[in-house]
Amino acid sequence: DAGVIQSPRHEVTEMGQEVTLRCKPISGHDYLFWYRQTMMRGLELLIYFNNNVPIDDSGMPEDRFSAKMPNASFSTLKIQPSEPRDSAVYFCASSDRMLNTEAFFGQGTRLTVV
Amino acid sequence: GESVGLHLPTLSVQEGDNSIINCAYSNSASDYFIWYKQESGKGPQFIIDIRSNMDKRQGQRVTVLLNKTVKHLSLQIAATQPGDSAVYFCAENIGGGFKTIFGAGTRLFVKA
Numbered sequence: 001d002a003g004v005i006q007s008p009r010h011e012v013t014e015m016g017q018e019v020t021l022r023c024k025p026i027s028g029h030d031y032l033f034w035y036r037q038t039m040m041r042g043l044e045l046l047i048y049f050n051n052n053v054p055i056d057d058s059g060m061p062e063d064r065f066s067a068k069m070p071n072a073s074f075s076t077l078k079i080q081p082s083e084p085r086d087s088a089v090y091f092c093a094s095s096d097r098m099l100n101t102e103a104f105f106g107q108g109t110r111l112t113v114v
Numbered sequence: 115g116e117s118v119g120l121h122l123p124t125l126s127v128q129e130g131d132n133s134i135i136n137c138a139y140s141n142s143a144s145d146y147f148i149w150y151k152q153e154s155g156k157g158p159q160f161i162i163d164i165r166s167n168m169d170k171r172q173g174q175r176v177t178v179l180l181n182k183t184v185k186h187l188s189l190q191i192a193a194t195q196p197g198d199s200a201v202y203f204c205a206e207n208i209g210g211g212f213k214t215i216f217g218a219g220t221r222l223f224v225k226a
Contacts (some may be wrong), residue, residue: 004157031212043158043216046198056213059137086187091157101146101207 004106006092012112018080021109024073025094033103036068036110037080042063043091049075126223133191137204140185142205148214149178149189152201158216159204161202163191191222199224 005024025032033048046055047057052069060067064083069075079086088109093103127133145166147192150158164171164178164187172179187204202221208215218222 033214042218045213047213048212050212054145093157097212102148102160102163103211105159107155108157 004045004092004094004099004104005107006090006109008109009107010110010112012064012114013082015113016081017113018078019086019111019113021077021090021092021111022075023075023092023106025075025092026096027073027095027103029096029104030072031095031097031103032075033093033095035093035102036073036088037091037108038088046077061079082111084113094114124221124223126225127194128194129194129224129226131194131197133189133194133222133224134220135191135202135204137187137189137217137220138185139187139204139206139217141206141208141215142185144148144208145181146207147178147187148205148207149176149187150203150216151198152203152207152219154200158203194222194224196224196226198222 007022019023032049034046035043036046037043044059046059047067048055049069051062065079067077091108093105095103148163149161151156151161162173162176162178164180169180175192179188191198201221203216203219205214205216
C-alpha cells in the first residue's frame with residue numbers, strides 16, 4: 001500500500017478564498033483523522049471519522065472549517081473563507097482499529113494563506 | 115484537561131549515547147500511549163506503544179516506560195544514531211482509543 005496520500009503537498013491562497021485539502025486513507029482502514037500542526041499549538045486533532053461517519057468534530061476551530069468523507073477511500077477538509085491564521089500543516093491519518101491503534105500519517109499539506 | 119507534554123524541550127546527545135525523552139500526561143483515564151517520531155517535512159511515524167496495564171515495553175533500540183502514579187512516560191533510545199534526529203511526540207488515546215491527543219514534542223539532536 002502506498003500509505004496515506006494527501007494532496008496538494010503545498011497550497012498558497014489568498015485570504016477569503018476557499019481551500020480544499022484531500023486525503024486518501026490506507027485501504028481497509030476504517031478510522032480517518034484530520035490534524036493541524038502549528039508552531040504555537042502543536043498537533044491538534046480537528047475531526048475523526050469511523051466508517052465514513054464523523055464521530056468527533058470538537059476540534060474543528062470554526063464554522064469556516066468542514067470535513068466530509070463521501071466514501072471509504074476519500075476525505076476532504078474545506079476552509080471557506082480562509083484566513084491567514086489558518087496557515088499550518090494539515091495532516092490526515094488513518095488506522096485500523098481491529099489490528100492496532102497506531103495511526104498512519106500522510107505527508108501533510110502545507111497551507112499558506114496570504 | 116486533555117493535555118499531554120505541554121513543554122517542548124530540546125535534547126542534544128552524542129552519537130552512540132543513549133537518549134531519554136520524557137513526557138507528562140494529565141488524563142488519568144487514558145489507557146493507551148504512543149510515541150511518534152517526526153522528521154522534517156514528514157508526518158509523524160509510529161515508534162512504539164504501551165497500554166496502561168504495562169510498565170515497560172521494548173522494541174528495537176527503543177524502550178517505553180510508563181509510570182501511572184506520576185503520569186509520566188519516557189522513551190529510551192539506545193545507541194542513538196544521526197538518523198534518530200527528529201521531533202518526538204508522546205500521545206495518549208482518550209475515550210476508548212480513537213481520539214489521540216499529542217504532546218508538544220521534544221526535538222532530539224544527535225551530534226556525530
